[in-house]
Every structure is written in C-alpha cells, then in structure tokens.
Amino acid sequence: MSSADFLIQGVIKALELIFSLNPYILSITGVSIQVSGTATILATLTAIPLAFAISFMHFRGKQGLITLVNTGMGLPPVFVGLFVFLMIVPVGPAGFLNIVYTRKAMILAQYILITPLITGISLSAIKAVPRSIIETVFTLGGTQKDAVIETLKEARFGIITAVLAGLGRALAEVGAILIVGGNIARTGSVGGIGEGLSETRTLTTAITSETSKGDISTSIALGFILICLVLGVNILANFFQRRE
Amino acid sequence: MEELIRVENLQKVFGEKEVLRNIDLKILKGEIFAFIGPSGAGKTTLLRLLNFFEIPEKGNIRFRGMNSDIINIRRRMSLLFQTPAIFNNSVFENVAYGLKVRGIDKKIIDKKVGDALNIVGLPGIEKQNARTLSGGEAQRMAFARAIVYDPQVLLLDEPTANLDPANVMKIEEIIKRIRNERGTTIVLATHNIPQVRRIADRVGILLNGELIEVNSKVGIFSKPRDARSEAFINGEMIY
Numbered sequence: 001m002s003s004a005d006f007l008i009q010g011v012i013k014a015l016e017l018i019f020s021l022n023p024y025i026l027s028i029t030g031v032s033i034q035v036s037g038t039a040t041i042l043a044t045l046t047a048i049p050l051a052f053a054i055s056f057m058h059f060r061g062k063q064g065l066i067t068l069v070n071t072g073m074g075l076p077p078v079f080v081g082l083f084v085f086l087m088i089v090p091v092g093p094a095g096f097l098n099i100v101y102t103r104k105a106m107i108l109a110q111y112i113l114i115t116p117l118i119t120g121i122s123l124s125a126i127k128a129v130p131r132s133i134i135e136t137v138f139t140l141g142g143t144q145k146d147a148v149i150e151t152l153k154e155a156r157f158g159i160i161t162a163v164l165a166g167l168g169r170a171l172a173e174v175g176a177i178l179i180v181g182g183n184i185a186r187t188g189s190v191g192g193i194g195e196g197l198s199e200t201r202t203l204t205t206a207i208t209s210e211t212s213k214g215d216i217s218t219s220i221a222l223g224f225i226l227i228c229l230v231l232g233v234n235i236l237a238n239f240f241q242r243r244e
Numbered sequence: 245m246e247e248l249i250r251v252e253n254l255q256k257v258f259g260e261k262e263v264l265r266n267i268d269l270k271i272l273k274g275e276i277f278a279f280i281g282p283s284g285a286g287k288t289t290l291l292r293l294l295n296f297f298e299i300p301e302k303g304n305i306r307f308r309g310m311n312s313d314i315i316n317i318r319r320r321m322s323l324l325f326q327t328p329a330i331f332n333n334s335v336f337e338n339v340a341y342g343l344k345v346r347g348i349d350k351k352i353i354d355k356k357v358g359d360a361l362n363i364v365g366l367p368g369i370e371k372q373n374a375r376t377l378s379g380g381e382a383q384r385m386a387f388a389r390a391i392v393y394d395p396q397v398l399l400l401d402e403p404t405a406n407l408d409p410a411n412v413m414k415i416e417e418i419i420k421r422i423r424n425e426r427g428t429t430i431v432l433a434t435h436n437i438p439q440v441r442r443i444a445d446r447v448g449i450l451l452n453g454e455l456i457e458v459n460s461k462v463g464i465f466s467k468p469r470d471a472r473s474e475a476f477i478n479g480e481m482i483y
C-alpha cells in the first residue's frame with residue numbers, strides 16, 4: 001500500500017467515523033468544547049475588567065501588571081501545565097482541592113494560559129479607541145462609568161477578536177491539559193474504536209495517543225474536527241477584525 | 245451683564261513649556277466671546293481649562309462662583325472640538341448622548357433631538373450612521389449634540405477650521421441663533437479674524453500664552469490698546 005493510499009483510506013474511515021456520530025469521537029469533541037469553552041468564559045470575565053482597570057485606573061504596580069500580561073501572552077503551555085500540576089497534586093499547596101486529573105484542573109490550566117492573551121489583545125483594542133471619543137463623553141457631561149461603557153462599545157469588535165483568539169488557543173492547546181488532565185478515557189471501547197468515553201481526553205490529547213497507537217484514521221477524524229473548530233473560530237475572528 | 249465665568253491669574257505648564265500665564269478674564273452671560281491668536285498661542289488649552297478638563301498650575305477658574313463639583317459644572321457647559329469625535333452609532337444616538345447620561349425621559353429626548361437637528365439644518369437623518377456624514381454635516385451634528393441639553397456655556401474650538409465657505413456660513417448662523425434664541429454664552433477660539441468681525445461681541449487676543457488685550461469687537465478692530473494686537477489684526481508676522 002502506498003503512502004497516498006494509506007492516507008486516502010485514513011480519510012475515508014475518518015469521514016465514516018464523523019458522519020456515523022461515533023460515541024468515542026463525540027465524547028472527545030464534547031470534552032474539548034466544554035473545557036476550552038468554560039476556560040474562555042472564565043478568562044473573559046477576568047480579562048476584560050482587568051484590561052479596563054489597566055486602561056482607566058491609576059494604581060501602584062500598574063506597569064508591573066502590564067509586563068506580567070505581556071509575558072503571560074507567550075507562556076509555554078507545558079510550563080503552565082507543570083505549574084498547575086505541582087500546585088494541585090495531593091502534596092501541593094492546593095492539593096486539598098482534589099482536582100488533579102479532572103476537567104476542573106484542565107479548565108484551570110487553560111484559564112491561566114489564555115487570560116493574559118485575552119487581556120493583552122483587549123488592551124490593544126481599548127488603546128485604539130481615540131482619546132477624543134473619551135473626552136467627548138466627558139464634555140457632554142458623562143462620568144467615568146459612561147466613558148468605560150462608550151469605550152466598550154467602540155472597542156467591541158477588537159474585544160470579541162481577543163476572546164476568539166483565546167478560545168482558538170485553548171482548543172488547539174495540548175501540553176498543559178495533557179499534564180493536569182491525564183488524557184483519561186473510561187475503560188472498554190465504544191463504537192469499535194479507541195477506549196471508552198472521554199473523561200479528560202480532548203481532541204488534541206487524543207490525537208497524540210491515537211497516533212502513538214497507530215490508529216491513523218481516528219487521528220485524522222479527530223484532527224479534521226479540531227481543524228474545523230479552530231478554522232470556524234478564526235473565520236469569526238477575521239469577520240470581527242474586518243468589522244473593526 | 246451678569247458675570248458667568250471668572251478666571252484669575254491662571255498659569256498652565258506642559259513639561260518645561262509654560263503654555264498660559266497670568267490670565268485674568270471675565271466671561272459675561274449671553275455674550276459671544278472670541279479668543280484670537282496664532283496657532284500654538286494657547287487657545288485650545290484655555291478652552292479645556294474653562295471646561296475643567298485640565299488642572300491649572302496656578303490661579304483659579306470659577307463658574308457662577310463655583311470651582312468644585314466638576315461634573316455638575318461641566319454638565320452646564322459643552323465643549324466642541326475642532327474635529328468632532330463621532331460615536332459609531334446613529335445620528336440620533338449621537339445627539340441624544342448628553343440627554344441620556346443625564347437620565348432624561350425618552351419622550352423628551354425624542355423631541356429635543358428633533359429640535360436640535362432642526363436648528364442645525366439636518367432634520368430627518370436620525371437613523372443614518374453618524375460616521376457616514378460629510379465633514380460639514382458631522383460638524384453640524386456635533387453642534388446639535390452640544391446644544392441639545394441647553395448648556396449655559398458653549399465652548400467652541402476652531403469650529404469652522406476645516407469647512408468650506410458654505411458650511412462656515414451655516415455654522416456662524418447657528419452660533420448666532422443659539423445665542424439669540426436661547427441666551428447661551430458662547431466662547432470661541434479661532435484664528436479666523438473675519439469670522440470674529442462677523443459674530444463676536446468681545447475679543448481677547450492671545451499671544452505666546454499671554455492674554456495681551458480684552459476689548460469690545462469695535463474697540464479691538466478700530467482702536468486696539470496694545471501695539472501687538474494691532475499688528476496681529478493687520479496680519480503682520482509678530483510671532
């Protein structure tokens with residue numbers, strides 16, 4: 001069998017797995033969306049107020065916080081995974097939480113990973129709002145709160161782009177969640193492939209394990225879904241960037 | 245005429261540069277007061293100080309005797325920038341902004357927005373996106389936004405600097421109409437001397453951060469007290 005045939009057969013089987021709604025594939029996709037989606041929501045709830053606080057308030061340590069955000073934007077996922085793992089293992093300072101190898105640990109790791117990214121891009125979007133817009137709010141009798149609301153309206157497309165960039169990074173990330181989540185599926189195969197339904201197995205971590213087992217068609221199916229998700233997020237992000 | 249704004253011994257410094265010094269001035273209720281002077285003389289900075297946008301290094305500004313509760317003072321004024329900042333929204337939302345932040349009833353907002361747009365000659369464009377307006381229309385919409393809540397003082401920074409002659413005439417008509425019909429005090433910063441001749445009651449000449457003369461329009465154009473005023477009005481290069 002040539003390498004082309006091998007790939008074509010892999011793609012055909014992958015399409016069969018996707019369109020037959022294979023439970024193993026669906027459960028992995030569901031865990032990916034649940035973990036990355038929750039982490040993105042929590043990171044957004046932190047990052048946007050943080051970006052506004054940095055933009056509008058004067059406080060001690062502001063420059064240090066900006067440096068921390070900028071550094072955090074380039075954090076290596078495996079380092080974040082290792083850090084979170086060391087915190088939550090039973091002998092670690094947050095061991096009492098008892099969340100190691102759970103989806104909560106994966107959400108925590110992705111939250112740490114993408115909060116600086118969403119904050120940083122939101123900060124740029126807020127800074128791009130002309131100073132004259134904020135001054136006009138004040139000249140028309142608006143308060144600081146009105147200025148924040150108007151800035152949020154003006155920067156909305158940039159902030160949506162920031163959130164989508166965070167979601168994209170979370171979906172595509174593998175190092176951190178592999179360490180803290182453990183890539184666990186229940187015992188016993190379902191739908192004739194892989195192992196049981198996913199517990200902490202996501203699209204990215206499953207691709208690594210299925211490839212190492214030599215199940216290329218399952219890997220291709222998972223990769224295809226992952227690409228579709230990330231592509232969808234990026235198409236949305238591009239749409240909002242153009243609107244901006 | 246009643247005194248509305250009093251400025252005493254005002255000084256403003258940016259970095260090493262003293263932008264304004266020893267400014268003493270009274271603005272009277274219902275007048276059109278024009279600051280004239282070359283670019284960089286400090287006209288815009290003085291307007292921003294009058295709107296309590298900047299904090300002076302020395303001296304003080306009182307509006308009807310008050311200089312605290314800045315939000316309350318600022319809500320009785322309106323400052324219109326040379327290039328108006330337009331919110332990315334409809335004309336209605338732009339014009340209604342000052343009323344909404346004051347918590348005015350929706351029915352009153354609808355009526356006041358319509359009235360303000362009529363005054364500036366832009367009726368019926370409420371639903372249009374404000375960023376699609378031409379330069380002249382945008383400036384007139386900004387006027388409507390500035391006058392919609394009946395401010396006691398309207399501060400105008402070079403309001404016709406980037407406009408064609410037809411729009412300049414329209415803006416000047418609007419300024420006179422607002423003053424005559426509503427009794428609004430107008431403070432105007434400009435380097436357009438013919439415009440000052442057409443619309444101002446009193447004039448202050450700013451040169452290099454110093455208010456060298458305050459006089460009536462007739463006085464400043466026929467009998468200026470300061471030789472530098474005469475030279476500036478006659479277009480001689482003295483700066």
